[in-house]
Amino acid sequence: MKPAPFNYFAPASLEEALALKAQHGEEAKALAGGQSLIPAMNFRVAQPAILVDLNRIASLRDIRKNGALTIGAMTTQSTAEKNPLVAEHVPLLHEALPNIAHPQIRNRGTIGGSVAHADPAAELPVVCLALRTRMQAQSQSGERWIEAQEFFSGLFSTALAADELLTAVEFPLVEERTGYAFLEVARRHGDYAMAGLAAVLSLDENGLCRQARLVYLNVGDGPLEATQAAASLQGQKPSAKAFQDAGKIASQEDMQPFGNLHASPQYQQHLSAVLTQRALQLALNRITQKATHP
Numbered sequence: 001m002k003p004a005p006f007n008y009f010a011p012a013s014l015e016e017a018l019a020l021k022a023q024h025g026e027e028a029k030a031l032a033g034g035q036s037l038i039p040a041m042n043f044r045v046a047q048p049a050i051l052v053d054l055n056r057i058a059s060l061r062d063i064r065k066n067g068a069l070t071i072g073a074m075t076t077q078s079t080a081e082k083n084p085l086v087a088e089h090v091p092l093l094h095e096a097l098p099n100i101a102h103p104q105i106r107n108r109g110t111i112g113g114s115v116a117h118a119d120p121a122a123e124l125p126v127v128c129l130a131l132r133t134r135m136q137a138q139s140q141s142g143e144r145w146i147e148a149q150e151f152f153s154g155l156f157s158t159a160l161a162a163d164e165l166l167t168a169v170e171f172p173l174v175e176e177r178t179g180y181a182f183l184e185v186a187r188r189h190g191d192y193a194m195a196g197l198a199a200v201l202s203l204d205e206n207g208l209c210r211q212a213r214l215v216y217l218n219v220g221d222g223p224l225e226a227t228q229a230a231a232s233l234q235g236q237k238p239s240a241k242a243f244q245d246a247g248k249i250a251s252q253e254d255m256q257p258f259g260n261l262h263a264s265p266q267y268q269q270h271l272s273a274v275l276t277q278r279a280l281q282l283a284l285n286r287i288t289q290k291a292t293h294p
């Protein structure tokens with residue numbers, strides 16, 4: 001199908017793009033990689049009156065380290081995947097990125113586009129919530145930072161206002177005595193996953209679990225955090241049994257999946273339980289490896 005008629009602007013600066021958003025609000029949609037927006041327009045699920053193409057705004061494409069790693073919204077997923085700063089300082093993001101679709105899609109798809117799109121089946125919102133990232137939003141009246149916990153507000157919806165653009169995502173750097181793991185199961189590599197999670201596990205100086213964060217994709221109307229499972233680990237000695245119990249709590253108490261074309265709710269729960277156990281073990285192994293091979 002062809003999209004409904006629309007007006008197209010390709011501003012060369014962020015100021016111009018923000019002026020268009022200020023003037024047209026919800027009517028004007030940002031165009032990033034177009035990997036979600038263009039198919040939605042072709043199916044007429046989305047019918048924006050105006051497209052504001054951000055691809056000519058070079059300032060939205062930088063990756064910089066200054067106490068955190070700040071990634072410009074228009075950085076493509078494949079650029080971030082190959083960036084050595086991402087690999088070293090945000091290993092969870094580095095591990096999650098290759099799970100997004102195929103290289104061709106990641107060559108066009110952007111970090112900001114995926115985060116702003118807020119698809120419950122997407123990898124990046126899950127990573128952003130697990131890492132407690134902050135989103136930089138800008139409008140003509142200035143900038144503000146939005147915590148990931150407030151940013152994802154429901155099915156394909158975020159806390160961005162009608163006149164705002166997402167301009168960057170700030171990822172905290174890898175922490176001491178902390179391990180990370182991203183795991184998912186898809187029918188074929190590159191498909192949206194049937195189930196998956198981002199896990200963050202931190203130990204205290206006695207080797208007990210100080211904090212865990214477990215965030216799942218495709219089992220709710222946004223990235224779903226298993227708070228009861230995480231609480232069950234706090235203060236515990238990390239063990240296969242503790243991880244298995246956490247998986248059980250996450251899948252039975254923290255989530256009520258809807259199921260989808262490829263997986264029933266029960267199968268999603270089963271996968272989530274197994275993946276939780278594996279992700280926590282992997283995160284723990286990575287802390288131990290780091291301790292022996294600094």
Ligand SMILES: Cc1cc2nc3c(=O)[nH]c(=O)nc-3n(C[C@H](O)[C@H](O)[C@H](O)COP(=O)(O)OP(=O)(O)OC[C@H]3O[C@@H](n4cnc5c(N)ncnc54)[C@H](O)[C@@H]3O)c2cc1C
Pocket residue numbers: 029030031032033034035036037038039054073074099100101102105108109110111112113114116117119121122123124160164165166167190191192193
């Ligand atoms: C075949 C196929 C398979 C895919 N598989 C996966 C997958 O497994 N996992 C996954 O996560 N994704 C998948 N995707 C989607 C892909 O990752 C997209 O790139 C991503 O969801 C959107 O990024 P984009 O840069 O293409 O954004 P666009 O499609 O350009 O925009 C998406 C939405 O975000 C808004 N937006 C974009 N940038 C901004 C901004 N800076 N500020 C405010 N709003 C903004 C747009 O207005 C639009 O509403 C797949 C896509 C295809 C076509």
